[in-house]
Amino acid sequence: MREFATIILAAGKGTRMKSDLHKVLHPIAGRPMLEHLLANLAELTPTHTVVVAGDRHEQLRQALAAHSITVALQEPQLGTAHAALQAKTALADYSGLIMVCFGDCPMVKAETVRRLAAVLEGDARVAVLGFRPADPLSYGRIIADEAGTVRKMVEFKDATDEERAVDLCNSGVIVAHSDDLWRLLESVGNDNAQGEYYLPDVATNAIAEGLQVSVVETGEAEVQGINSRAELAQAEAQWQELKREEAMTNGASLRAPETVFFSWDTEIGRDVTIEPNVVFGPGAKVADGATIRAFSHIEGAEIGPGCEVGPFARLRPGAVMEKGSKVGNFVEMKKAVLGEGAKANHLTYLGDAEVGPGANIGAGTITCNYDGYFKYKTVIGPRAFIGSNSALIAPVKIGADAIVAAGSAVSRDVADGELRMVRGEQLVKPGWADRFHDAMKKKKAEKAEKGK
Structure with a gap:
């Protein structure tokens, strides 16, 4: 494509969302x-992008601070043509194609924009997107031959x-020189x-x-506007369906x-297997051959080849789970590395921890990483064995091949290679339990007799 700029209209009040958050900042799959x-338009490498804001423009400026994007203010809001004109100052020195679209239509694809631009290589001077x-x-209509x-x-x-x-409707997307x-616009x-x-x-x-x-047509799903919570949920469902299909097409089993x-x-x-009711938050990476079992939640985590989760x-x-490592039911990890082949199979918390290859973490083990003010690290060496119901009070290091006895703090x-056992001395009183039961049963019987 030749020189290309975009104007994104986002000045509406979004009253149907009934939210304090600007409409176009509401997330789909965890992303506004x-x-x-x-991201879709970035494939076209636009030389300029202008977002026209109105209501809650401060939120948009803050959200776009990391981007090379100009925010133009429309005040008052007098309609979509008036909104697009507010970008003129920012694009005063620009000459080339300009696309005008809406911030609440997030599914518009770069390839569709290329089709619109291609129309302008012929006799057309304006290209509009219909569906x-x-x-x-109550969509606006396009009357075309x-x-x-x-x-x-x-x-x-x-x-x-x-x-x-007429069933050919206007999406609102327009491209012109x-x-x-x-x-x-001025006319x-x-x-x-x-x-x-x-x-x-x-x-x-x-x-x-x-x-x-000239009009270029696309599918309804690509240009569906989002104006309410219900439409946001529909867009989420649409996006998730496409992502699931993509995952399966690329070799995962759901x-x-x-x-x-x-x-x-x-x-x-x-060759990743994902069982039912799994949720991925932002920043999750799953390598080849891993298995994610049911009802697991994964966010900001890296799961290595052949690992098993849940x-x-x-x-x-x-x-971070390295190759062939395993976490089982009711195990939580945060800012922790589970080394190759290491296992934490049950009821365990690993926070601010480094677990060496081949180590085994017993049921009920926790790394006590926080004292109310600061976080501390636990390092567990290769092939170490941590017995059930152990508390590792950071900062602490467990050596290679060491054993921590069950119930130790x-x-x-x-x-x-050391054994560490931290337990109170066991007190043994033979026959005490039998005498206790006999005494309590007698007392209970006497109480019942008095109550008659």
Whole structure:
């Protein structure tokens, strides 16, 4: 593509979301919908991107601070054409193609934009994106011939019954050359039912000038706008379905795909098996041949080749499982490394820990890593054996091949090959329990007799 810039409209109040958060910052798969759109458009390497904000523009400025993006303010909000014009100052020195789209339509693909731009290589001076929804509802209509030349664009409220019967609808996405776009935007009026300056009138004005306007069609799912919590949930479901299909196409097995939820950046290798009801948060990577058992939650974690996770396991940010390691039911890891072939099979917490290759962590073991003010590290050497119900009080090191006896609370380093047993002395009183039971039964019987 030649020189290309984008204007993303995000000035609406988003009242139907009923939220203190700006509409376009609501997440899909753990990522703000605006970030999804920006990532898709980044494939086109735009030279400029301008986001037009209005209500809660401070939130947008903060969210976009890490990007090379200009935020233009629309105040007051007088319609979509007026909003697009607010980007003119930021693009004053730019000459080339400009796409105008909406921040609440995050699924628009780069390939679709390329198709729109390609239309402008011919006789067309303006390209618009249309779609044919199952139910046209109150979408604006595009009246076009079989060749895709647009004869008229009209908002639903201003359309005749005959025009409303047309099923080709306007997505709101438009591409034009800067030389045409600014002129056409400035000529848009507000003589309509809402008294607003509508972006589709760019095409209407181009047609009035005798310029060719062409429509490119795409599927409804790609241009579905998100204006409410229900529509946000629909977009989430749509995204998850595509991600599940992608994972299976690339060689993963999902036992019950509809119950597995991915994050926007989840990486899944080949021959991975994922059982039902698994949730991936941001930053999860799963290598080839791993098995993720049911009801596990994985976020910010790296799972190596051939590892086994769960069921009912939780891997939090900084958790790393090296090749062939295993965590079982009700095991939690955070900022911890489980070495190659190491195992923590039951009811264990590993936080701020480094577990060596081949080590075995017994049921009920915890690394006591926090004193209320600071975090401390536990290091467990290769092939060490930690007995059940042990508390490793950091900072502490357990040596290679060492054994920590079950029920121990270890607060000092354990040397290589050493046995550490930290228990109170067992007191043995033969026959005490029998005498206790006899006495209590007698007492109970006497109490019952008095109560008669």
